[in-house]
Amino acid sequence: MESNGGVDESTRLLKELQSLKDSKRDIEARISALEGQLRQIQSNQQLNKKASSDCSNGGSEFGHDLTPDMIYRYSRQLLLPSFGVQGQSNLLKSSILVIGAGGLGSPALLYLAACGVGEVSALFIVDFEICRLGMVDHDVVELNNLHRQIIHGEAYIGRSKVESAAAACRSINSTIEIIEHREALRTSNALEIVSKYDIVIDATDNAPSRYLISDCCVLLGKPLVSGAALGLEGQLAVYNYNGGPCYRCLFPTPPPTTACQRCSDSGVLGVVPGVIGCLQALEAIKVASLVGEPLSGRMLLFDALSARIRIVKIRGRSLQCEACGENATMTQENFQHFDYEKFTQSPLSPAPLKLKLLKEDCRISSKEYEEVVKKGDAHVLIDVRPSQHYKIVSLPNSMNVPLASLEDKLPEIESALKSIDNGNAGVYVVCRRGNDSQRAVELLHNKGFVSAKDIVGGLESWARDVDHRFPTY
Amino acid sequence: MQLTLEFGGGLELLCDSVKIHSIDVDLPAEEKKLTMKHLLAWVRSNLIKERPEMFMKGDTVRPGVLVLVNDCDWELSGQLDTTLENKDVVVFISTLHGG
Numbered sequence: 001m002e003s004n005g006g007v008d009e010s011t012r013l014l015k016e017l018q019s020l021k022d023s024k025r026d027i028e029a030r031i032s033a034l035e036g037q038l039r040q041i042q043s044n045q046q047l048n049k050k051a052s053s054d055c056s057n058g059g060s061e062f063g064h065d066l067t068p069d070m071i072y073r074y075s076r077q078l079l080l081p082s083f084g085v086q087g088q089s090n091l092l093k094s095s096i097l098v099i100g101a102g103g104l105g106s107p108a109l110l111y112l113a114a115c116g117v118g119e120v121s122a123l124f125i126v127d128f129e130i131c132r133l134g135m136v137d138h139d140v141v142e143l144n145n146l147h148r149q150i151i152h153g154e155a156y157i158g159r160s161k162v163e164s165a166a167a168a169c170r171s172i173n174s175t176i177e178i179i180e181h182r183e184a185l186r187t188s189n190a191l192e193i194v195s196k197y198d199i200v201i202d203a204t205d206n207a208p209s210r211y212l213i214s215d216c217c218v219l220l221g222k223p224l225v226s227g228a229a230l231g232l233e234g235q236l237a238v239y240n241y242n243g244g245p246c247y248r249c250l251f252p253t254p255p256p257t258t259a260c261q262r263c264s265d266s267g268v269l270g271v272v273p274g275v276i277g278c279l280q281a282l283e284a285i286k287v288a289s290l291v292g293e294p295l296s297g298r299m300l301l302f303d304a305l306s307a308r309i310r311i312v313k314i315r316g317r318s319l320q321c322e323a324c325g326e327n328a329t330m331t332q333e334n335f336q337h338f339d340y341e342k343f344t345q346s347p348l349s350p351a352p353l354k355l356k357l358l359k360e361d362c363r364i365s366s367k368e369y370e371e372v373v374k375k376g377d378a379h380v381l382i383d384v385r386p387s388q389h390y391k392i393v394s395l396p397n398s399m400n401v402p403l404a405s406l407e408d409k410l411p412e413i414e415s416a417l418k419s420i421d422n423g424n425a426g427v428y429v430v431c432r433r434g435n436d437s438q439r440a441v442e443l444l445h446n447k448g449f450v451s452a453k454d455i456v457g458g459l460e461s462w463a464r465d466v467d468h469r470f471p472t473y
Numbered sequence: 474m475q476l477t478l479e480f481g482g483g484l485e486l487l488c489d490s491v492k493i494h495s496i497d498v499d500l501p502a503e504e505k506k507l508t509m510k511h512l513l514a515w516v517r518s519n520l521i522k523e524r525p526e527m528f529m530k531g532d533t534v535r536p537g538v539l540v541l542v543n544d545c546d547w548e549l550s551g552q553l554d555t556t557l558e559n560k561d562v563v564v565f566i567s568t569l570h571g572g
C-alpha cells in the first residue's frame with residue numbers, strides 16, 4: 001500500500017513538474033519575443049533620431065550607423081582590425097537563409113544569431129526536414145537528435161525543430177529578426193523564399209536537396225555555403241560565388257543511391273557536423289561582411305579520426321554546366337517543373353524506405369514471432385544487420401550474419417540448422433526496419449532455404465508491438 | 474613508381490577500411506609514363522576488395538567521386554590523361570550528403 005502511494009505521488013509530481021516546465025517555457029518564449037519587439041522599436045527610434053540629426057548636421061555622430069547597444073554587444077568584433085566597424089555594419093545589413101536545423105544548422109544558426117547577422121533585416125530558418133511528403137514525426141525534435149543538434153534541448157522533444165531553433169536564437173540575441181519557415185523547401189516555393197536573402201547555407205542531409213538548393217541559388221545569383229558531414233568526415237565549399245563553380249559544375253551527374261548514406265543508418269559523431277556547421281557560419285560571415293577569402297573554387301575536407309584538414313583546389317565554372325554554363329537549360333520555369341527526386345533517385349523526405357519484396361506467406365509479424373518463441377518451436381533466428389548495429393542491441397539466441405556476408409556464411413546457417421535435432425526447424429530473418437531482411441530471405445530462397453521468412457518491420461516493430469522496453473536507435 | 478593513395482567519404486570501405494595506401498606501381502609495358510587511366514585500372518584490380526561499381530563506372534570513377542592529384546581536382550590536369558610523377562598523392566573522395 002505504502003509503496004503504491006509512493007508511485008502515485010511521484011506520478012503526480014512528475015505531471016505537475018512537466019506542466020510547470022511547459023508554462024515556464026511558453027512564458028520565456030513570450031518574454032524574449034516581447035523584448036525583441038521592444039528593442040526593435042527602440043533601435044528604430046534611435047536610428048530615426050540619428051537620421052534626422054544626420055540631416056541637420058550633414059553626417060552621423062560616429063561616422064557609422066551602429067547604435068550604442070550594438071557597439072557594446074559586438075565590441076570584440078569591432079576591435080578586430082580585419083573586421084571592425086565596416087565588417088559589422090555589412091553583417092548587420094545582411095540576411096542569411098539557413099536550410100536545415102539539424103547537425104550542421106544548429107551551430108551555424110547559433111553563431112549567426114550571436115554575431116549579429118541581420119540585426120536590421122533578418123536571419124531566416126527553413127527546416128528542410130519538415131517535409132509534407134514524409135511522415136509527420138520527422139518534423140520534430142527527437143531524443144536521438146540531441147547528441148549533434150545542439151540548438152535543441154530536452155524540453156523541445158516532440159516539438160517543431162524550427163520553433164525550437166528560433167527560440168534558442170532569440171534567447172541569445174533578441175535584437176535580430178528571426179523568420180521561421182515551417183515548411184519543406186520545394187521547387188514551388190524555393191525561388192520565392194530564397195530570393196528574400198543575400199546568402200544561403202545548405203545544412204540539409206540529402207542529395208536531391210543539394211541539387212535543388214544549388215540550382216535555385218544559381219538562378220537567383222545567391223552565394224551558397226554548402227556543408228556535409230557523415231561518420232567522422234566532413235566537407236565544405238562555397239558555390240556560385242565570384243565566378244566560381246556551382247554544385248552541378250562539380251557533380252553534373254548524381255551519385256548512385258547506394259552511395260548516399262544517411263546519419264540515421266551509418267552514424268555520425270556529434271561534434272563532426274558541429275565543426276562543419278561552425279565553418280559554414282564563418283564562411284557566410286566572411287561573404288556577408290566582405291572580409292577575407294571565402295572558400296570558393298576550393299573545398300575543405302575534414303577527417304576527424306586522423307585530425308587532418310585538407311584544402312583542395314577544385315575546377316572552375318563549367319561551360320557545359322546545365323545550371324550555370326553557357327548553354328544552361330535551367331531556367332526559373334524549368335526549375336519549377338524539375339523533379340529532383342527522380343533526378344537523384346532518392347527522396348527529399350527523410351522517411352525511411354519501406355520495401356515490399358516478399359509474398360505475405362514468406363513473412364511473419366513480430367507478434368507471430370513472439371508466439372514461435374513462447375511455444376518453443378525449433379528455429380534459427382538470423383539477424384542480418386551490420387555487426388556494429390548488432391552490438392548495440394539484439395534479440396536473444398539470434399545469430400548475426402550481416403547481409404553483405406550472407407552468401408559466404410550459408411554453411412554456418414546450414415550447420416546451425418542441423419544442430420537443432422528437429423529437422424524441420426524454421427528460419428527467421430530480422431533486421432532493423434524490415435528491408436534488408438526481405439533481401440536476405442530472397443537470397444536464402446534462391447539458395448535452397450525455402451522455408452525462410454522475414455519478420456515484418458524488423459526490430460522496430462518488435463519494440464513497438466511486443467516489447468516496449470526493447471531499445472530502439 | 475611510388476605513389477600515395479587516399480580514400481575518403483566512405484570509399485575506404487571498399488578497400489578493407491584502410492584510408493591511406495603507399496603503393497608501388499610499375500609502368501605499363503611499352504609506355505613511358507603512368508596516367509590516371511592506368512592507375513584506376515591498377516586500383517580496381519589491386520585495392521578494391523568489394524562492390525567495384527561503388528568506385529568505378531566504365532573506365533572512369535563513378536559520379537559523385539572527386540579525384541585529386543596533389544590536392545588539385547583532376548579536371549584541371551586532364552582527368553584520365555593526367556600524367557603521374559613519382560611521389561604524387563592521389564585522393565579519391567566520395568561526396569557526402571549527410572548533416
Ligand SMILES: [Zn+2]
Nearest residue numbers: 246249321324
Ligand atoms: Zn554550374
